Amino acid sequence: xxxxxxxxSSKKEKIFLTQSYFKYPLPEEMLKELSExxxxxxxxxxxxxxxxxxxxxxxxVGVKIENIxxxxxxxxxxxxxxRAYKGEVLIPIPxxxxxxxxxxxxxxxxxxxxxxxxxxxxxxxSAQQLDKASLVWICNPNNPTGTRIPRENIINILQRxxxxxxxxxxxxxxxxxxxxDLIDKYENLIISRSFSKNFGLAxxxxxxxxSNPQNIKKLAAFGQHFRVNRMAEKAAAKVLKYxxxxxxxxxKMKKVRxxxxxxxxxxxxxxxxxxxxxxLVEFKNKKETEKVWKYLxxxxxxxxxxxxxxxxxxxxxxxxxxxxxxWEMDRAxxxxxxxxxxx
Numbered sequence: 227x228x229x230x231x232x233x234x235s236s237k238k239e240k241i242f243l244t245q246s247y248f249k250y251p252l253p254e255e256m257l258k259e260l261s262e263x264x265x266x267x268x269x270x271x272x273x274x275x276x277x278x279x280x281x282x283x284x285x286x287v288g289v290k291i292e293n294i295x296x297x298x299x300x301x302x303x304x305x306x307x308x309r310a311y312k313g314e315v316l317i318p319i320p321x322x323x324x325x326x327x328x329x330x331x332x333x334x335x336x337x338x339x340x341x342x343x344x345x346x347x348x349x350x351x352s353a354q355q356l357d358k359a360s361l362v363w364i365c366n367p368n369n370p371t372g373t374r375i376p377r378e379n380i381i382n383i384l385q386r387x388x389x390x391x392x393x394x395x396x397x398x399x400x401x402x403x404x405x406x407d408l409i410d411k412y413e414n415l416i417i418s419r420s421f422s423k424n425f426g427l428a429x430x431x432x433x434x435x436x437s438n439p440q441n442i443k444k445l446a447a448f449g450q451h452f453r454v455n456r457m458a459e460k461a462a463a464k465v466l467k468y469x470x471x472x473x474x475x476x477x478k479m480k481k482v483r484x485x486x487x488x489x490x491x492x493x494x495x496x497x498x499x500x501x502x503x504x505x506l507v508e509f510k511n512k513k514e515t516e517k518v519w520k521y522l523x524x525x526x527x528x529x530x531x532x533x534x535x536x537x538x539x540x541x542x543x544x545x546x547x548x549x550x551x552x553w554e555m556d557r558a559x560x561x562x563x564x565x566x567x568x569x
Contacts, residue, residue: 238526239526240526240527240528241526241527241528241550241554241557241558242528242548242550243527243528243529243530243547243548243549243550243554243558244528244529244530244548245428245530245536245548246369246423246502246503246504246546246548247422247423247426247428247548248422248423248424248425248426248427248428248503249548249549249550249551249554250426250475250478250479250551252426253468253471255468256464256465256467256468259464260457260460260461260464263456263457263460264457266456267456267457269456270452270456271452271454271455271456271459272459273451273452276296276454276459277291278459278463279296279454279459279462279463280294280295280296282462282463282466283296283434283462286466287406287419287436288406289406289409289436292439292442293409293436293437293438293439293442294434294435294436294442295434295435295436295437295442295445295446295449296432296433296434296453296454296459296462297432297433297434297435297449297453297454298431298432298433298449298450298453298454298455298458299420299422299431299432299433300394300396300418300419300420300422300433300434301324301431301433302431302433302449302453303392303416303418303433303434303435303445304324304325304328304392304394304418305328305331306435306445306448306449307361307390307392307416307418307435307445308325308328308329308331308332308334308361309332309448310444310445310447310448311360311361311389311390312332312334312360313334313335313359313360313361313389314334314335314336314337314358314359314360314361314389315329315334315335315336315337315359315360315361315362315363316336316337316339316351316355316356316359316361316362316363316389317329317336317337317338317339317363317538318339318341318349318351318363318364318365318368319338319339319340319341319342319538319539319540320341320342320347320368320370320371320532320537320538320539320540320541320544321363321365321368321369321370321537321538321539322365322369322370322394322536322537322538323535323536323537323538325363325365325538326338326538337355337359338538338539339351339355340539342371345496345498345508347368347371347373347498348373349364349375349379349383351383351386353386356383356386356387356388356389357386357388358388359387359388359389360389360390361389361390361392362383362387362389362390362391362392363392363394364380364383364391364392364393364394365394365396366380366393366394366395366397366401366403367397367400367401367500367501367502369396369397369502369504369537370504370506370530370536370537370540370544370546371498371500371506372498372499372500372501372502372504372505372506373498373499373500373501374401374403374501377403377405380393380405381405381408384408384412384414384415385412387414389414390414390415390416390441391412391414391415391416392416392417392418393405393415393416393417393418394417394418395417395418395419396418396419396420396422396423396424396433397423397424397501397502397503398419398424399424399425399472399476400423400424400476400479400480400501400502400503401501401502404417405417406436409436409437409438410438413438413440413441415437415438416435416436416437416441416445417435417436417437418433418434418435418436419433419434419435419436420432420433420434421433421458421461421462421465423502423503424472424476424503425465425472427458427461427465430455430457430458430461431454431455431458432454432458432459432461432462478552479503479549482549482550482551482552482555483500483503483505483549485552485555486505486547486549486555486558486559487499487500487505489559490505490507490559490562493559493562493563493566494566495507495508495509495562496508496509503548503549504546504547504548504549505546505547505549506544506545506546506547507544507545507546507547508543508544509543509544509545510543511542511543512541512542512543514543515531515532515542515543515544515545516531516542517565518545518562518565519531519545521561521565522545522558522561522562522565525561527557527558527561529545529546529547529548530545530546530548531544531545531546532544532545532546
């Protein structure tokens with residue numbers, strides 16, 4: 227009886243599977259620790275040095291403190307990298323829209339390279355493009371397809387590119403693969419990370435860049451002195467004490483994600499194999515996509531369609547679902563199943 231009541235009440239709740247933020251509860255003890263910092267919010271953060279924060283991030287990543295630059299979310303990494311390495315920007319589409327938006331703000335020349343063919347996303351930069359570009363973007367896993375970019379492909383691009391190569395690893399904790407170990411070998415490598423999607427700090431805006439000391443110094447010159455707020459600065463070390471909890475949740479999310487992919491494909495739609503905390507689903511055409519998107523919305527389930535400004539170069543026959551808790555994804559599948567039966 228209780229399960230039936232819970233199931234009925236879940237049908238009335240609005241479910242937001244739009245932005246790819248961390249949708250699981252945060253550790254209560256961690257929140258208590260962080261709330262104690264509120265009494266000092268009248269004080270400035272550490273400023274340009276951010277020594278304690280950088281040390282915590284360096285230890286987590288496994289690099290030296292001089293390899294770390296804390297930022298106001300990973301969006302600031304995108305912005306200052308674009309400003310620091312002006313010229314032609316190489317962007318693989320479909321992908322996260324802020325690479326293109328930042329290039330547009332800087333009025334830079336950009337080349338959008340289509341990397342999605344017949345349901346397969348694969349980086350296909352030409353030798354000429356890599357020779358000409360001052361800045362090359364790689365999102366791993368890619369947003370919105372969730373595709374893993376093989377390490378050998380990234381190394382190949384690093385070896386051929388004349389400009390700076392930025393590997394966006396904001397979903398690293400879900401993928402579990404990194405090229406951080408290559409920052410000393412390749413001078414043209416910068417890595418971007420975030421505490422938003424994986425640690426639940428999207429509202430505090432904490433990101434960081436990883437690279438060799440020369441690149442870090444150059445990037446720092448393009449950022450504000452107080453680029454990370456005091457609460458975000460204090461939160462990093464507190465969050466990292468609860469890695470066991472987060473790792474358990476990441477494992478749970480992966481199982482929910484993989485189950486969702488299987489269920490979507492069983493319904494006759496086409497879900498991409500994702501290594502992130504979201505899943506991209508392809509429909510027959512724009513008309514069907516609009517019908518599905520509206521039907522989900524009518525049932526209280528909000529998603530991101532391909533025409534949203536979250537993405538660059540994504541066609542209209544796609545919807546991206548952020549992976550929430552299991553009951554949320556089960557509800558989404560239930561609604562989609564109803565749609566199929568009525569179609």
